[in-house]
Every structure is written in C-alpha cells, then in structure tokens.
Amino acid sequence: xxxxxxxxxxxxxxxxxxxxxxxxxxxxxxxxxxxxxxxxxxxxxxxxxxxxxxxxxxxxxxxxxxxxxxxxxxxxxxxxxxxxxxxxxxx
Numbered sequence: 001x002x003x004x005x006x007x008x009x010x011x012x013x014x015x016x017x018x019x020x021x022x023x024x025x026x027x028x029x030x031x032x033x034x035x036x037x038x039x040x041x042x043x044x045x046x047x048x049x050x051x052x053x054x055x056x057x058x059x060x061x062x063x064x065x066x067x068x069x070x071x072x073x074x075x076x077x078x079x080x081x082x083x084x085x086x087x088x089x090x091x
Contacts (some may be wrong), residue, residue, distance in 0.1 A: 002049075003049045003052040003053070004047045004049075005009075005044045005045065005046055005047045005048070006044070007043075007044075008041070008042070008043070008044035008047075008052060009043075009044030009077060010044075011044075014043070014057055015042050015043075015044075015052070016039075016042050016043055018055075018059050018062075019042070019055060019059065020058075020062065023055065023058045024038050024039050024042065025052075026058070027051060027054040027055060027058065030054060031050055031051060031054060033048075033051070037051070038051045038055075042055055
C-alpha cells in the first residue's frame with residue numbers, strides 16, 4: 001500500500017488528531033528530519049512514508065497503553081459504556 005499524501009488527506013479522523021503532543025518532534029528526531037517535514041507528511045501536504053509509518057507506530061503504542069489501562073476496570077462496565085457510545089471519534 002502506498003501511503004501517499006492523498007491517502008493521508010482522506011483519513012477520517014485525520015492522522016494528526018490521533019497523535020499526542022510531542023509526537024511530531026519525536027518522529028522528526030528519530031528520522032533525522034525537520035519537524036516541519038514530518039508535520040507536512042502527517043497533514044498530507046507531502047509524501048513521506050517513513051514519517052507516516054513512524055506516526056502509526058506511535059498510535060499503536062498509545063492503543064496498547066489504553067487497552068492495558070482499560071483492563072483494570074470491570075469488563076461489564078467497559079462493555080456497558082462502549083454500548084452507550086453513539087459513534088467513533090470523527091464519525
């Protein structure tokens with residue numbers, strides 16, 4: 001799959017909305033790039049597959065952390081609350 005700028009622009013919610021504060025700087029440092037280069041890729045203004053893959057890795061780490069956090073609560077509570085959520089973020 002090609003992670004080009006058109007693909008990134010079409011994401012809903014946007015890729016940038018899924019990242020936490022500081023992720024762009026961390027990605028830039030890890031890739032040896034300017035933060036503006038990474039920001040442009042994440043917003044779909046340019047194509048940089050390595051930047052997009054690094055952003056996805058950061059989101060996966062966040063997702064794992066959230067999953068582990070939620071496991072501390074009773075499963076029936078989590079399921080009840082999930083059923084009350086009308087729609088996913090950005091839908």
